[in-house]
Amino acid sequence: MMPIWTKSGKKHAVTLLKVQDCHVLRYISKEESGGKTSKLLVGGKNASPFYKSESAMEIFKEAGVPRKQKVTTFNVTDDAIIKPGTPLYAAHFRPGQFVDVTAKTIGKGFQGVMKRWGFKGQPASHGQTKTHRRPGAISTNKAAKVYRGKKMPGKMGNIYRTSFGLKVWRINTKHDIIYVNGSVPGHTNCLVKVKDSKLPTYKDCNKNPPFPTFFADGDEKLPEDLYDEEIFQFTDPSVTYA
Amino acid sequence: RINSDGKPAKFQPPPKPVIIDKQKQREQRRFLSPEFIPPRGRTDPLKFYIERKDMIQRRKVFNIPEFYVGHILAVTTADPYASNKANRFVGICIQRGGKGLGATFVLRNVIEDQGVEICYELYNPRIQAIEVLKLEKRLDDNLMYLRDALPEYSTFDVNMKPVSRLDHEEIPINKLQVRMKPKPWSKRWERPKYNIKGIKFELPEKKMKEAQKWSQPWLEFDMLREYDTSKIEEKIWKEVTEELKK
Numbered sequence: 001m002m003p004i005w006t007k008s009g010k011k012h013a014v015t016l017l018k019v020q021d022c023h024v025l026r027y028i029s030k031e032e033s034g035g036k037t038s039k040l041l042v043g044g045k046n047a048s049p050f051y052k053s054e055s056a057m058e059i060f061k062e063a064g065v066p067r068k069q070k071v072t073t074f075n076v077t078d079d080a081i082i083k084p085g086t087p088l089y090a091a092h093f094r095p096g097q098f099v100d101v102t103a104k105t106i107g108k109g110f111q112g113v114m115k116r117w118g119f120k121g122q123p124a125s126h127g128q129t130k131t132h133r134r135p136g137a138i139s140t141n142k143a144a145k146v147y148r149g150k151k152m153p154g155k156m157g158n159i160y161r162t163s164f165g166l167k168v169w170r171i172n173t174k175h176d177i178i179y180v181n182g183s184v185p186g187h188t189n190c191l192v193k194v195k196d197s198k199l200p201t202y203k204d205c206n207k208n209p210p211f212p213t214f215f216a217d218g219d220e221k222l223p224e225d226l227y228d229e230e231i232f233q234f235t236d237p238s239v240t241y242a
Numbered sequence: 243r244i245n246s247d248g249k250p251a252k253f254q255p256p257p258k259p260v261i262i263d264k265q266k267q268r269e270q271r272r273f274l275s276p277e278f279i280p281p282r283g284r285t286d287p288l289k290f291y292i293e294r295k296d297m298i299q300r301r302k303v304f305n306i307p308e309f310y311v312g313h314i315l316a317v318t319t320a321d322p323y324a325s326n327k328a329n330r331f332v333g334i335c336i337q338r339g340g341k342g343l344g345a346t347f348v349l350r351n352v353i354e355d356q357g358v359e360i361c362y363e364l365y366n367p368r369i370q371a372i373e374v375l376k377l378e379k380r381l382d383d384n385l386m387y388l389r390d391a392l393p394e395y396s397t398f399d400v401n402m403k404p405v406s407r408l409d410h411e412e413i414p415i416n417k418l419q420v421r422m423k424p425k426p427w428s429k430r431w432e433r434p435k436y437n438i439k440g441i442k443f444e445l446p447e448k449k450m451k452e453a454q455k456w457s458q459p460w461l462e463f464d465m466l467r468e469y470d471t472s473k474i475e476e477k478i479w480k481e482v483t484e485e486l487k488k
Binding site: 002003005009011016018172175177188189232234235236237238239240241 | 283284285286288289292293296299300303304320321322327342343344363365366367368369370
């Protein structure tokens with residue numbers, strides 16, 4: 001995470017996400033998947049092919065791509081279908097766009113009710129016998145049972161969570177890095193899924209995005225760094241208020 | 243001329259003049275700002291490389307002078323709510339923290355009997371100028387104890403003229419022992435964990451001995467805490483100087 005300053009002098013914290021060897025693996029049509037839209041399987045970071053069975057490696061062999069550590073599905077409209085085997089780059093996103101980021105949260109292991117659900121616990125003194133971090137009562141008398149989903153101690157973390165509506169401030173095309181506003185779930189160097197935002201406020205935010213994606217061997221030659229309009233670039237002189 | 247042997251004296255060329263190359267001496271002293279050194283952790287080195295590129299880019303446009311804890315600096319920032327739209331603060335640097343673009347330094351001064359500390363970010367674009375008024379290192383890396391010292395040690399004239407630098411070598415170390423206000427202090431500075439050498443402790447011997455109970459003499463031998471930065475520093479120093487010369 002890094003600080004970033006706007007032209008008005010405000011500071012924002014930014015997370016850096018690297019797009020590492022992403023390829024499209026397979027196209028699944030609407031009828032095949034049984035959903036409302038067709039799907040595209042996308043694979044992330046390269047990994048060793050020797051630790052998986054032959055049947056699992058079939059998808060990668062078909063696409064002609066080394067084995068990927070993570071495979072996710074994206075729901076795509078029919079006009080945005082991409083041929084399996086095309087690499088995906090950070091330039092697929094543009095500064096000023098809004099993005100949802102999904103990842104597995106940091107695993108905390110088996111945790112008690114105070115850390116996991118934020119219960120208040122009991123006082124430290126004034127006669128409490130062996131009860132300082134316990135949940136207390138778990139149900140009422142009339143219910144005569146414990147409801148499903150009752151908050152109790154258990155394994156915390158290591159589940160998929162999403163941060164919605166994060167602004168993209170900057171894109172580095174040379175190293176394929178996306179600068180995303182705020183914090184993102186997951187530990188450092190974990191695998192993360194970045195999608196266009198589904199929030200209704202940012203529905204019309206994308207103006208001329210690269211559609212269906214940014215092709216490296218195409219005609220467009222992008223500069224090494226793409227900045228949002230409001231960012232203070234370090235090549236400019238210091239900010240002054242007139 | 244004839245020697246005592248009777249043979250003519252051999253021509254002795256004059257001794258070679260010893261040229262003291264001051265530029266080379268200047269270069270021998272290397273200073274790498276502490277925020278360039280990456281902290282210990284599992285972050286990808288690519289992240290530090292990209293941050294360093296940004297930091298060098300800012301340094302090309304705006305000069306950040308070399309300074310340590312104990313120097314007296316004057317910082318002008320752009321302020322939308324001030325008349326003249328600029329704000330000048332003079333103070334002694336008590337601590338330098340943070341790594342990368344978020345590096346900060348705290349300046350302390352006593353203005354009209356009120357102690358003021360301001361934490362500035364080195365790479366904040368609102369900073370217009372940083373001038374070093376007086377160069378002197380102190381005995382410690384962290385001068386937070388000036389909060390509990392007598393206010394005369396933290397007062398500096400706001401209109402102080404910059405002291406001229408004698409040579410491009412050796413920053414003088416001020417071995418000043420500061421006198422403190424009566425206890426209680428904000429932190430127990432006599433304890434060995436702060437390792438302060440710049441205070442003149444006027445506490446009774448008994449208190450000083452009791453403070454040594456909290457010493458942890460095994461810490462300096464702990465191998466897991468070792469973080470040798472010499473090689474990393476060399477590499478980064480070369481990289482930074484090459485980029486700045488371009």
